[in-house]
Amino acid sequence: MDRIVVEGGPRLAGEVRASGSKNATLALMAAALLAEGETRIANVPRVRDVDAMLELLRALGADADWVPDAVQTVAIDASTITSPEAPYDIVRKMRASFMVLGPLVGRCGLARVSEPGGCAIGVRPVDQHMKGLAALGAKIDLDHGTVEARAEELVGGRVVFDMASVNGTQNVMMAAALARGVTEIENAAREPEVAELATFLAGMGVRVEGAGTDRILVEGGARLAGVEHVVSGDRIEAGTLLAAGVATRGDVSVSGVVPAHLDAVLDKLREAGADVEASADRVRARAHERLRGVDVATAPYPGFPTDMQAQLMAVVATAAGSSVVTETVFENRFMHVPELQRMGADISVQGRAAHVRGVERLSGAPVMATDLRASASLIVAALPAEGTTVVNRVYHIDRGYERIEEKLRSLGAEIRRES
Numbered sequence: 001m002d003r004i005v006v007e008g009g010p011r012l013a014g015e016v017r018a019s020g021s022k023n024a025t026l027a028l029m030a031a032a033l034l035a036e037g038e039t040r041i042a043n044v045p046r047v048r049d050v051d052a053m054l055e056l057l058r059a060l061g062a063d064a065d066w067v068p069d070a071v072q073t074v075a076i077d078a079s080t081i082t083s084p085e086a087p088y089d090i091v092r093k094m095r096a097s098f099m100v101l102g103p104l105v106g107r108c109g110l111a112r113v114s115e116p117g118g119c120a121i122g123v124r125p126v127d128q129h130m131k132g133l134a135a136l137g138a139k140i141d142l143d144h145g146t147v148e149a150r151a152e153e154l155v156g157g158r159v160v161f162d163m164a165s166v167n168g169t170q171n172v173m174m175a176a177a178l179a180r181g182v183t184e185i186e187n188a189a190r191e192p193e194v195a196e197l198a199t200f201l202a203g204m205g206v207r208v209e210g211a212g213t214d215r216i217l218v219e220g221g222a223r224l225a226g227v228e229h230v231v232s233g234d235r236i237e238a239g240t241l242l243a244a245g246v247a248t249r250g251d252v253s254v255s256g257v258v259p260a261h262l263d264a265v266l267d268k269l270r271e272a273g274a275d276v277e278a279s280a281d282r283v284r285a286r287a288h289e290r291l292r293g294v295d296v297a298t299a300p301y302p303g304f305p306t307d308m309q310a311q312l313m314a315v316v317a318t319a320a321g322s323s324v325v326t327e328t329v330f331e332n333r334f335m336h337v338p339e340l341q342r343m344g345a346d347i348s349v350q351g352r353a354a355h356v357r358g359v360e361r362l363s364g365a366p367v368m369a370t371d372l373r374a375s376a377s378l379i380v381a382a383l384p385a386e387g388t389t390v391v392n393r394v395y396h397i398d399r400g401y402e403r404i405e406e407k408l409r410s411l412g413a414e415i416r417r418e419s
């Protein structure tokens with residue numbers, strides 16, 4: 001069981017390149033099931049979730065593996081799908097597996113994917129996914145925890161989501177790519193990862209309009225061809241690295257990302273007193289003196305991302321003044337609070353709002369990682385803290401961050417991984 005040890009104190013400085021987006025990659029890998037031919041995806045992050053998705057694609061009968069090249073490419077050929085069933089032990093580990101439902105029912109007329117259980121941050125139902133596929137003519141049954149979708153043929157239809165769901169939107173877009181006729185998705189998620197999937201599908205020969213807005217049109221094709229795609233930079237990893245920089249009152253630049261994808265995060269860092277400059281494919285954030293507390297409420301894109309909530313809380317834990325951090329997307333995404341409190345943070349949670357009173361400095365302590373972003377926030381908190389912090393259960397971090405300790409060490413952090 002690996003753990004990460006941080007000696008708090010050094011101000012981070014320098015430039016680091018973000019890896020490819022984990023969340024975009026997972027959707028694109030599922031979409032590769034749509035094509036009868038080889039798909040190649042480059043700039044893929046070497047994280048555990050990608051390996052889990054490769055394992056799932058192979059279990060379905062696709063050829064799926066890393067390509068020995070210099071640009072971190074995975075090659076997936078789903079010309080033959082031998083099983084329409086996503087095994088529970090894989091879906092259990094990674095709920096993004098549920099996104100194979102749409103492609104599978106489109107390719108095979110049948111799909112069986114175990115219902116992803118809840119996770120640390122909430123119940124995370126998949127009712128919107130099922131509602132969307134049903135609108136395309138799939139017959140959906142729940143059978144002892146397995147979602148079964150059947151459709152002789154998917155037919156384009158109108159899907160009106162009750163709320164914006166990122167993977168729900170992506171699942172329906174992928175099914176619509178193999179449906180006869182046009183599908184209209186209302187109340188679609190607007191995240192950049194949705195727009196990136198649209199670009200990917202267009203490369204396969206699918207007509208997609210409106211991705212990035214809340215109304216998306218998809219016109220399916222009969223047989224789709226494989227595609228080559230380079231994944232865009234991970235906006236959440238970039239935000240995390242910038243948060244680490246300003247938390248230490250340092251000066252960090254992150255390259256390889258689209259700054260516009262981080263607008264809400266950059267605005268918050270500016271509001272807290274950081275100097276933030278964005279150029280073509282990089283962002284620089286500097287904090288010379290103690291930051292100010294800020295209020296933030298998470299929201300679907302383009303609002304402040306829920307995936308950055310824990311990391312921002314770690315930053316304002318030592319800001320001057322108070323901050324109210326409101327989590328509106330997930331019902332239980334404050335798992336990092338007790339751990340930050342162990343480090344001396346002054347936080348009280350009332351329902352969906354965490355009231356943070358900034359303290360001068362946190363103290364290093366042994367802490368426990370619980371979910372991906374909570375773990376990242378503990379590292380952000382540890383970097384400026386007094387003394388040593390040991391973050392246990394680091395596998396949570398490795399799910400979504402590629403070599404985070406190496407990236408931070410290249411910026412001057414005293415951080416190491418211990419087995």
Ligand code: EPZ
Pocket residue numbers: 023024026096122123124125126127128129130163164165166167168189193306307329330331372373400
């Ligand atoms: C994606 O999850 C991301 N994961 C999450 O990132 C991210 O936090 C989330 O979007 C929100 O931005 C991937 O893309 C792999 P949702 P997703 O469906 O699509 C409710 C990370 O740390 N909901 O947009 O599963 C749901 O419970 C991960 O990288 C339903 O009620 O999130 C939540 O409250 C964590 N019914 C809200 O909608 C549904 O059918 C938003 O969830 C679907 C969702």
